[in-house]
Amino acid sequence: MRPVPRWALLSSGCAPVLLIGGWVIAALLEGPAYDPARQTISVLAAYGAAGFWVMTGALAALGVCHLLTAWGLRPAAIAGRVALGAGGVASFAVALLPPPSSGGSLRHGSAVAVGFALLAVWPVLAADRRGAAPWGLRPVPCLTATALMVVSAAWFMIEMHQDGADGVAERLVTALQSLWPFVVVASCLRRPQPEGPSRCGDPCA
Numbered sequence: 377m378r379p380v381p382r383w384a385l386l387s388s389g390c391a392p393v394l395l396i397g398g399w400v401i402a403a404l405l406e407g408p409a410y411d412p413a414r415q416t417i418s419v420l421a422a423y424g425a426a427g428f429w430v431m432t433g434a435l436a437a438l439g440v441c442h443l444l445t446a447w448g449l450r451p452a453a454i455a456g457r458v459a460l461g462a463g464g465v466a467s468f469a470v471a472l473l474p475p476p477s478s479g480g481s482l483r484h485g486s487a488v489a490v491g492f493a494l495l496a497v498w499p500v501l502a503a504d505r506r507g508a509a510p511w512g513l514r515p516v517p518c519l520t521a522t523a524l525m526v527v528s529a530a531w532f533m534i535e536m537h538q539d540g541a542d543g544v545a546e547r548l549v550t551a552l553q554s555l556w557p558f559v560v561v562a563s564c565l566r567r568p569q570p571e572g573p574s575r576c577g578d579p580c581a
Contacts, residue, residue, distance in 0.1 A: 380564040384448030388558040391441040395554045398434020399547070402427025412543045417550065418484065421470075424477040432471045438554065439467030442495075445557045449502070451564055452513055456502020459494050460557065466491030495553040496525040502560070512563035521556050525549060 402420040403412050405427035410419065421431040442464030446457045469487035503509075503518040511517060532545035 380450060380561055381448045382565065384445055384561045385558070385565060387441045387444035387448065388561045391438055391445070391557060392551060392554040394434050394437045394441065395550060398431050398437075402431040402434075405430065412547070413541050414539075415543050416546050417543075418475050418488070422475045422477050428474070432474060435467050435471035439464040439471065442467060442557065445561065449557070449561060449564070451504060451510065452502035452560070453504060456498045456500075459498035459501050463491055463494035463498060463553075466494055492529050492549065492553075496522055496529060499525075499556055499560075510560075510563040510566070512560035521552075521559075525552050525556075528552060 399412075399417050399420060402425070403410050406420060406425060417431065419425065420427050421435065422428065425431070443461050446461035446464065449457055449460070452460075466487055470484065470491060473481065473483045473487050475481040475484040499518040499521040500515075502513060503515045504513040505515055528545065528549035532542065532549055534540075535542045535545045
């Protein structure tokens with residue numbers, strides 16, 4: 377199994393810090409008019425918002441983190457790495473397609489939905505069913521992570537339709553999705569594997 381480079385710990389660890397730090401700072405800039413329990417992160421990234429550039433920058437940086445982590449997470453199945461990297465591209469799209477200051481945006485909403493879906497399924501797609509796999513790539517933890525993300529995303533959709541705690545639900549699912557790559561990388565680094573042929577048959581890098 378090919379080793380995970382240590383810089384992947386930095387890229388994966390920065391993802392939740394940048395995302396959460398971005399929405400905290402942007403909310404502070406927005407002031408008391410913004411309700412983080414009932415309003416989504418997209419409100420902070422909308423044109424004209426006081427924290428527009430902070431939230432947009434955080435989303436773009438999150439995309440970079442996911443792309444780098446996907447590149448470095450060599451022990452994971454290729455389908456999972458592709459899904460994680462595509463989730464990073466979706467984060468870029470969300471940053472590049474901000475919603476208007478009022479009303480919705482089909483392009484922004486579509487980018488958010490695609491990003492949610494990709495980052496929810498990548499854990500189970502990345503699973504390694506061999507017995508020597510690191511904890512974060514074993515089938516049960518991967519399936520559990522995907523299930524939690526899907527359930528929290530469903531809760532977010534329910535809250536949106538009921539005009540409820542949209543902000544709380546969205547922050548839960550995005551926090552889970554930004555944190556899981558770090559958990560996987562950390563588990564890979566804690567359990568180094570002996571070098572040997574990769575799953576495609578090429579020598580280890």
